[in-house]
Amino acid sequence: MTREASHSCDNLRHPEPELLAEEAATWFLRMREPQVADQERQRFQHWLSASERHRREYASFEKLWGVLDGMSRPCPRKKRITRSVVGIVAAIALAFICSITTVDQLQITKIGETRQLVLSDGSVIELDAVTALRIEYTLWQRRITLERGQALFKVAPGLRPFEVKAGTGTLRDIGTTFNVLEDQGLVTVSVKEGAVEISLDSLSKKSLLTGGQQAGYRAGEIYAAKAINPEAVEAWLGNRWIFENVSLGEVVRQINRQHERQISLADTSLGNYRVTGVFDRTDRVGLLKALGVILPIRAEETPDGTRLRQR
Structure with a gap:
C-alpha cells in the first residue's frame, strides 16, 4: 500500500462500526476460498445468525463485491462509467482495504x-x-x-x-x-x-x-x-513497583529504565540479593535509601552514576 493510502486509512477509524465491518469482510473473504472446512462454515452461520446487523453488514460486502466485479467486465451497452461513480466505489474500496490490510x-x-x-x-x-x-x-x-x-x-x-x-x-x-x-x-x-x-x-x-x-x-x-x-499486574501505570522476591539485578535494571542517572553493581554477585516491597517509581533517592535498609549494601555516588557496594 502507498504512503498516501496508509495516511488515508488513519482517518477512517471508527471503533465499533469498523470492528463489525472488519468481521464481515473477514468472513466474506473466507467464504470465497476454494475449500472451506465444515466447522468454519458452521462458525460463519453462527456469526451470521447472531444479529441482524451482522447480516446487513455481510450483505453490504456482497453488494460491494458485485459492483467491483461488474466494473471489471465489459459493459454490454458500452455505457461510460462517470468519474464520480468510480470515485465513490474507490472510496468504499479504500475503506474496506483499510480495515483488513497490513x-x-x-x-x-x-x-x-x-x-x-x-x-x-x-x-x-x-x-x-x-x-x-x-x-x-x-x-x-x-x-x-x-x-x-x-x-x-x-x-x-x-x-x-x-x-x-x-x-x-x-x-x-x-x-x-x-x-x-x-x-x-x-x-x-x-x-x-x-x-x-x-x-x-x-x-x-x-x-x-x-x-x-x-x-x-x-x-x-x-x-x-x-x-x-x-x-x-498494572501497578506500574500508577508509578508503583510491587516487587515480590525479585533479584536486585532486575530491580536495578527497572530503576535504570526510569531514571537517566544509571545504577551499577560493584560486584555481580550482589545481583542475587532478593527484594520484596512496594516502591515509588518516581523517587530514585527514596529507592536507594530503602534498598540500603533492607539489604547489606551502600550507595556510592560517582561522576558517571551510582554504584552499589557491599556494606
Missing part, C-alpha cells in the same frame, strides 16, 4: 517515557520506558512483537487471533488483560484477567495462565506458574 508500525520509548496506544480494533497497549515493539495487523491475525522492555495489553475481542511474540515464545490472548516484561532473555507474563497461552518456538508443550497467575520462560523452558496479586 499495518506495520514500530513503537519505541526512551528512559522515563511511557506511552499509550489505542489500536484500530479498540485494543490498548501501555508501553513502559525503554520499550520497543512492532505492531503487525493483517487480514488474518493481530500480532505484536515485543523486542525489549515492558508492555501491558488490554485486548479487544475480535475474530482474528491476538498474539504477542516475545523472546523465544509466543503468547496467544484469550480475551484478557496481561503484562509482558522482557529482561535479558527472560520473559515474564502476568495475567490480570482472562487467559493467555504460552508456547515456545522449540517446544510442542504449551502453558495456560489465567487471571492472578504469572510465569516466566527462556529458550527451551517455561517455568511453573505462581499466584500473584492481580492488582500488581
Whole structure:
C-alpha cells in the first residue's frame, strides 16, 4: 500500500462500526476460498445468525463485491462509467482495504517515557520506558512483537487471533488483560484477567495462565506458574513497583529504565540479593535509601552514576 493510502486509512477509524465491518469482510473473504472446512462454515452461520446487523453488514460486502466485479467486465451497452461513480466505489474500496490490510508500525520509548496506544480494533497497549515493539495487523491475525522492555495489553475481542511474540515464545490472548516484561532473555507474563497461552518456538508443550497467575520462560523452558496479586499486574501505570522476591539485578535494571542517572553493581554477585516491597517509581533517592535498609549494601555516588557496594 502507498504512503498516501496508509495516511488515508488513519482517518477512517471508527471503533465499533469498523470492528463489525472488519468481521464481515473477514468472513466474506473466507467464504470465497476454494475449500472451506465444515466447522468454519458452521462458525460463519453462527456469526451470521447472531444479529441482524451482522447480516446487513455481510450483505453490504456482497453488494460491494458485485459492483467491483461488474466494473471489471465489459459493459454490454458500452455505457461510460462517470468519474464520480468510480470515485465513490474507490472510496468504499479504500475503506474496506483499510480495515483488513497490513499495518506495520514500530513503537519505541526512551528512559522515563511511557506511552499509550489505542489500536484500530479498540485494543490498548501501555508501553513502559525503554520499550520497543512492532505492531503487525493483517487480514488474518493481530500480532505484536515485543523486542525489549515492558508492555501491558488490554485486548479487544475480535475474530482474528491476538498474539504477542516475545523472546523465544509466543503468547496467544484469550480475551484478557496481561503484562509482558522482557529482561535479558527472560520473559515474564502476568495475567490480570482472562487467559493467555504460552508456547515456545522449540517446544510442542504449551502453558495456560489465567487471571492472578504469572510465569516466566527462556529458550527451551517455561517455568511453573505462581499466584500473584492481580492488582500488581498494572501497578506500574500508577508509578508503583510491587516487587515480590525479585533479584536486585532486575530491580536495578527497572530503576535504570526510569531514571537517566544509571545504577551499577560493584560486584555481580550482589545481583542475587532478593527484594520484596512496594516502591515509588518516581523517587530514585527514596529507592536507594530503602534498598540500603533492607539489604547489606551502600550507595556510592560517582561522576558517571551510582554504584552499589557491599556494606
